[in-house]
Amino acid sequence: DMIDRQVDKWTDHFLSPRYRWETCANWASQAMGIDVEWDQVRDMTYGQMAVFLTDEAHQQAEHLIQEQMDENLPDDVEQRDWSWQALSHWANNHFGVNTNDRELKKIGLEGMPEGDVDRTALFNYLNGRAQESIAKIDYSELNTILADDFNRRTLCGWLKHQYNLDADPADLS
Numbered sequence: 406d407m408i409d410r411q412v413d414k415w416t417d418h419f420l421s422p423r424y425r426w427e428t429c430a431n432w433a434s435q436a437m438g439i440d441v442e443w444d445q446v447r448d449m450t451y452g453q454m455a456v457f458l459t460d461e462a463h464q465q466a467e468h469l470i471q472e473q474m475d476e477n478l479p480d481d482v483e484q485r486d487w488s489w490q491a492l493s494h495w496a497n498n499h500f501g502v503n504t505n506d507r508e509l510k511k512i513g514l515e516g517m518p519e520g521d522v523d524r525t526a527l528f529n530y531l532n533g534r535a536q537e538s539i540a541k542i543d544y545s546e547l548n549t550i551l552a553d554d555f556n557r558r559t560l561c562g563w564l565k566h567q568y569n570l571d572a573d574p575a576d577l578s
Contacts, residue, residue, distance in 0.1 A: 408568070415567075419560040420577075423447075428550050433458050437542060438499050439465045451551055455544045462542070466535040469499065470528060478513070478522060489513075496531055500538040554578075 418424065426443040433441050439462050446454055477492040489506035496502055496509075513527040549555065557574035564570040 411567070412564075415563055416560060419563060420556050424556055424559070425550060428555075429454065429547065432546060432550065433461075436546070437462050437539075451544070451547055454547055454551075458544070459539060459542070462539045463536065466500070466539065467532060470496075470531045470535065474524060474528060474531075478524075478527075484522070496534065500535045502534045502538060504534065 423443055426447045429446045429449075430441045430443045433439050433446075437458060439458070441458070441461055446457065449457060473492055473495050477488040477495070479487070489510050493504050493506045493509050496504055509527065509530075512530045513522045513524070515523070515526075517523050552558075554574045557577040560577060561572040561574050564572050
């Protein structure tokens with residue numbers, strides 16, 4: 406009875422029309438670090454989704470960079486209390502770039518009066534690095550998710566993993 410309940414539950418889950426689109430949105434979150442909802446990508450082709458996700462990544466990158474600059478280099482605290490290292494660490498982790506606090510300080514402080522930062526130059530630098538990173542994204546995994554039999558293959562994979570049961574996706578159609 407427990408096995409029947411599990412199989413019913415996961416069969417409904419994997420064969421749900423939403424599952425493919427939820428997986429695409431989750432992939433975008435993991436691979437690209439962006440937030441999209443499943444219904445934003447629903448019924449898109451590979452090409453449409455690649456363009457949409459790229460555009461979304463560009464827009465969200467701008468917002469995230471500004472948010473991180475405001476958080477780590479706030480106007481209402483003294484410059485010595487700014488966290489250049491945290492900003493650098495975030496950019497490296499989020500966009501896969503290789504920068505450091507000294508580099509960011511040089512860009513942000515060079516030629517500026519004491520206590521000021523060139524936020525525009527710093528933003529443009531970080532945004533440029535983010536855009537380079539976004540341009541390198543490999544969308545090929547979406548082909549697997551968008552394949553007609555993705556839901557059935559995923560269910561078969563789950564059955565194999567869970568119960569060592571071999572099932573053919575074609576038999577499930």
